[in-house]
Amino acid sequence: MEVDIVISGGLLLTMDDNYTVIKGSLIAIEGDKIVYVGQSTGINEQIFSAKKIIDATGCLVLPGLVNTHTHAPMVLFRGVADDLSLMEWLNNYIFPLEMKYVTKDTVYWGARLACAEMILSGTTTFCDGYFYPGRIARAAIESGLRIVLGLGFFDSDEDIDSAAKKHSATARRFIEKWQHISPLVTPALFPHAPYTCRPEIMRRLKQVADEYEALFITHLSETKEEVDTINERYGLTPVKLLYSHGILDERTIAVHCNWLNEEEIGLLASSKAKVSHNAESGMKLASGACPIHELLSRGITVGIGTDGCASNNDHDLVREMGTVAYLHKHITGDPTTLDARSVLALATRMGARVLGLEREIGSIEVGKKADIILIDTRTPRLWPLYNPYSQIVYAACGENVTTTICNGRILMENRRLVNLDLDEIMSQVESVAETIRQDELIRSRFD
Ligand SMILES: [Zn+2]
Structure with missing residues (x-):
């Protein structure tokens, strides 16, 4: 079966009604939707021919x-x-x-x-x-x-x-x-x-x-x-x-x-x-x-x-x-x-x-929109791993997110923004900030 993206090998926190957790998971995405969620067996991986394969080894996989x-x-x-x-x-x-x-x-x-x-x-x-x-x-x-x-x-x-x-x-x-x-x-x-x-x-x-x-x-x-x-x-x-x-x-x-x-x-x-x-x-x-x-x-x-x-x-x-x-x-x-x-x-x-969007997003389930993120745990801050929920809530910060997918589209992969020019964005905002810094209201505050 031809799909767009396969994410394989991660520890999946589906956040579905039963809070299903799958070790060594396999997720297939076609267009904007999740079409398969299960355990990676090697055999089912061969069923999917994906344009893009994301190796989630060492990562927590969770909803955006x-x-x-x-x-x-x-x-x-x-x-x-x-x-x-x-x-x-x-x-x-x-x-x-x-x-x-x-x-x-x-x-x-x-x-x-x-x-x-x-x-x-x-x-x-x-x-x-x-x-x-x-x-x-x-x-x-x-x-x-x-x-x-x-x-x-x-x-x-x-x-x-x-x-x-x-x-x-x-x-x-x-x-x-x-x-x-x-x-x-x-x-x-x-x-x-x-x-x-x-x-x-x-x-x-x-x-x-x-x-x-x-x-x-x-x-x-x-x-x-x-x-x-x-x-x-x-x-x-x-x-x-x-x-x-x-x-x-x-x-x-x-x-x-x-x-x-x-x-x-x-x-x-x-x-x-x-x-x-x-x-x-x-x-x-x-x-x-x-x-x-x-x-x-x-x-x-x-x-x-x-x-x-x-x-x-x-x-x-x-x-x-x-x-x-x-x-x-x-x-x-x-x-x-x-x-x-x-x-x-x-x-x-x-x-x-x-937000009234629970039928579309909020968990990783077949039929839902593919809004998925990966957190790589192979870093001192997140090591060793006992409880993935604790690791996310008590140890992680946003910078530990390595891959972000929204509506079936990869927006960040391995910490690299795919379709945004960060240098341009930051320099445009900096030019606004430079004007604000010159404002009397602000100048007096930092003098
Ligand atoms: Zn507000």
């Missing part, structure tokens, strides 16, 4: 990682204003810098750098929201990555009806434009947060999202201040506010959820809303931590995300997995909380469910 929350072009501001309080960071640095330096062009090159970084650290799908989403989509398609592309909304001073009509029309145009352009792109709506977007506007946008069965994403309960603000404005907590407007359901992704009371956890569970947990971002900005150990015990679908690189400061989901595990053991005072396999599930099969 799913980053459920990013603002990819924010790599432009990586490290520009760290160790500040959240509001000072946002109002005095990030917002003014965005006003000045975010253009279609800088977004494109920032997104390309982010895509390169993600491929190099094993992420094959990311869920993004930022200005000029069309440019981000272009960067993702050119890079070969899968993207859930959020169109952002901020409120204005307009009356509710006019604003809702205008935003709804923009939302429809956006979804209709992007829903059939590429199999790698899934359009979604992303009103920023209930403190920057009135709930009536959010409700109308949710109705538009529902017309197209599109995802509806929003930041929710990120900080204690946000909870106080929403309580003052509406007399409700943020989760309850969205619930009362009929916004929470299985196609809603609530990002952060750092401040939840018992009732709100119950509402997230009963509405089947999904949650994106951003551990490093919440820790670095000291904005809080989502109690995912409780959410998971209530059956809520949770994925993990890095958030933007101004608040993380990287897209390394392998390292993020370690942080998630450490954080929740620390919070609960219980080292049995979130074992390594459960954490890898958050970054693969659960992340896919958060």
